[in-house]
Amino acid sequence: MSDLLSQVEPMIPALRRYAHGLLRNPETADDIVQDCLEKVVSNWSRRRDENARSWVFTILHNLAINRLRQDARRSGMVPLDDMPEGTASIAAGQENMLFGQDVLAAIERLPPDHRSILLLITVEDLSYAEAATILSIPVGTVMSRLARAREQLRTILESKPVGTSTSGPYIRRVK
Known part of the structure; x- marks a missing residue:
């Protein structure tokens, strides 16, 4: 378990950045990172390489692409009343x-x-x-x-x- 923590914990900020960049939604990106970490922990013994970074990023990428496909199937429209305040304008x-x-x-x-x-x-x-x-x-x-x-x-x-x-x-x- 210490091997898992020592290899995966330093990757979490990079995983969050990559998920935020792909999904463009902080809440969804954080959810995907959490799902990724759950899969990593549950499948840690199944990894093939010593290089866990590629394996973990592959899991994250696949989860993010699946989420993008789900969102594409669903409509991305949000009622105006449900939009958070301040998202319609950009501060100078x-x-x-x-x-x-x-x-x-x-x-x-x-x-x-x-x-x-x-x-x-x-x-x-x-x-x-x-x-x-x-x-x-x-x-x-x-x-x-x-x-x-x-x-x-x-x-x-x-x-x-x-x-x-x-x-x-x-x-x-x-x-």
Whole structure:
């Protein structure tokens, strides 16, 4: 049991970050991490590798993808009255905060397979081989998807909304 704790406990923050990045919902992400940890504890003796990190991230990834599929089958609509207060508006912030929000929004616009590769490699600092194991794809596919994800992210961040001028701030009118 101490082996389990010593290997898995340091991974929990990374698991939470990856789940938050994939699911974009803190409560759901925390639920998925908890489900993942339950599976890890109950199946610890069945793992094949000494490298528990890939195994644990694979479990988390599969649980997250299953949740995304469930949510896609169910409607993602929420009645306006059920929305938490303050989610409809964004507080003003400094330029870095706005750029950070732009990056996060751009990552959310990526397809799920590109988003998961980008998060595993750049945020969680996994190797290509570890990411390939987690996603059950060849290493070459990891590299090509990562390249496409980075290119698509760059394109999204560099694109300007139609009809904006090249100088001055971008102001959008919402009706």
